Amino acid sequence: MARGGYVWWYVDALSEDGRHGLTVIAFIGSVFSPYYVQNAKQDPFNHCAVNVVLYGADKRFTMTERNARSLTRDATSIAIGPSSLDWDGSVLTIRLDERGAPIPRALRGTVRVRPKAITAQPFTLDAHGLHRWWPMAPSCEVEAAFTAPDLTWRGSGYLDTNDGDGRLEDSFSDWTWCRATMKRGSAILYDVNRKDGSSQNLTLRFDADGSRRDIRPPLAADLPKTRFWKMPRPTRSDDGRASVVETFEDTPFYARSLLASTLDGEAVRPVHESLSLGRFRNPAVQFMLPFRMPRRIG
Numbered sequence: 608m609a610r611g612g613y614v615w616w617y618v619d620a621l622s623e624d625g626r627h628g629l630t631v632i633a634f635i636g637s638v639f640s641p642y643y644v645q646n647a648k649q650d651p652f653n654h655c656a657v658n659v660v661l662y663g664a665d666k667r668f669t670m671t672e673r674n675a676r677s678l679t680r681d682a683t684s685i686a687i688g689p690s691s692l693d694w695d696g697s698v699l700t701i702r703l704d705e706r707g708a709p710i711p712r713a714l715r716g717t718v719r720v721r722p723k724a725i726t727a728q729p730f731t732l733d734a735h736g737l738h739r740w741w742p743m744a745p746s747c748e749v750e751a752a753f754t755a756p757d758l759t760w761r762g763s764g765y766l767d768t769n770d771g772d773g774r775l776e777d778s779f780s781d782w783t784w785c786r787a788t789m790k791r792g793s794a795i796l797y798d799v800n801r802k803d804g805s806s807q808n809l810t811l812r813f814d815a816d817g818s819r820r821d822i823r824p825p826l827a828a829d830l831p832k833t834r835f836w837k838m839p840r841p842t843r844s845d846d847g848r849a850s851v852v853e854t855f856e857d858t859p860f861y862a863r864s865l866l867a868s869t870l871d872g873e874a875v876r877p878v879h880e881s882l883s884l885g886r887f888r889n890p891a892v893q894f895m896l897p898f899r900m901p902r903r904i905g
C-alpha cells in the first residue's frame with residue numbers, strides 16, 4: 608500500500624424496532640488518526656484501528672489505534688488487536704473486544720453480517736483514480752449480540768470498502784454520503800467536493816439481487832447543522848426535503864445522522880454522514896482527537 612494510503616471496511620446497521628444501531632469500521636491506515644497525520648513515514652500498516660459506535664439507550668464509542676504487530680490478515684480475514692473480521696463466503700463475522708476512551712469501558716460482542724447480494728463494481732471518487740469505493744453489499748441482514756453492554760438485536764445493514772493511494776485530505780475538501788434500505792434493495796448517494804474545485808455526485812440504486820439501475824438524481828435538500836459542532840449536513844431527496852430523526856455522532860469534523868426523506872418514490876430512513884477534511888486538519892481538532900482515539904502499542 609502506498610505512503611499515506613488506506614483501506615477500510617465499513618458496516619452500519621439498524622435494528623428492526625428502530626431502537627438500536629451500530630457502526631463498525633476496520634482500518635489499515637486510519638485516515639482520521641492524528642498519529643498517522645504526524646508520522647513522517649506514512650506507513651498505513653503502522654496505523655490500524657477498529658472503530659465501533661453503538662446507538663440507542665446504551666451508547667458506546669471505541670477507537671483504539673494499533674501498530675503493524677497487532678495486525679494479522681489473509682484473503683478472508685483480518686485481526687486488529689483483540690478484534691477480528693472473518694468472511695466465510697456468505698457471512699461476515701465481526702468479533703469485537705474493545706475499550707472506550709477516555710473512560711475505558713469494555714465493549715464485547717459479535718456482529719454477523721449476511722449480504723443479500725454482492726454488487727458488481729467499485730467506483731472512483733477522485734479524477735485520478737487514487738481513491739476507490741466499493742459498496743459491496745448495500746443490503747444485509749445483521750445480527751448483533753453483545754455481552755458488554757448486554758444487548759442483542761436483529762436488523763438490516765450495509766457493508767462497503769474504501770481504499771486509496773494517498774491521504775484523503777490531499778484529494779477532497781469535504782463529502783456527504785447516505786444510504787437507505789428500500790422495500791426492494793437500496794439507494795446510495797455519495798457527493799464529494801475535491802481539492803481541485805471539481806465535484807462528483809453519485810446516485811446509485813441497487814435491486815435486491817445487487818443489480819444496478821438508474822434513477823433520476825434527487826434534488827439538493829438542506830438539513831440543520833449539528834447542534835454542538837455545527838457540522839453542515841446537506842443531502843439530496845426526491846422532493847428536495849429531508850429531516851433529521853436522530854444525530855448519531857456530532858464531532859468537530861464528522862457527523863453521522865439518521866434522516867427521514869424520500870428516494871426513488873419511497874419514504875426512507877437514510878443513514879447519513881458528512882465529513883469536513885479542512886476541519887479535520889485544524890490544529891485544535893488534531894489536539895482533541897487523541898482523547899477519543901488512544902494509541903496502544905502491542
Ligand SMILES: CC(C)=CCC/C(C)=C/C=C/C(C)=C/C=C/C(C)=C/C=C/C=C(C)/C=C/C=C(C)/C=C/C=C(\C)CCCC(C)(C)O
Nearest residue numbers: 615617632639658767769784858859861895896898899900
Ligand atoms: C492536555 C490535558 C491533560 C488537558 C487539557 C484538558 C482539556 C481542556 C481537554 C479537552 C479535550 C477535549 C475538548 C477533547 C475533545 C475531543 C473530541 C471532541 C474528540 C472527537 C473525536 C471524534 C472522532 C474520533 C471521530 C471519528 C470519526 C470516524 C472514525 C469516522 C469515520 C468515517 C469513515 C471512515 C467514512 C466512511 C465512508 C463510507 C460510509 C463511504 O464508507
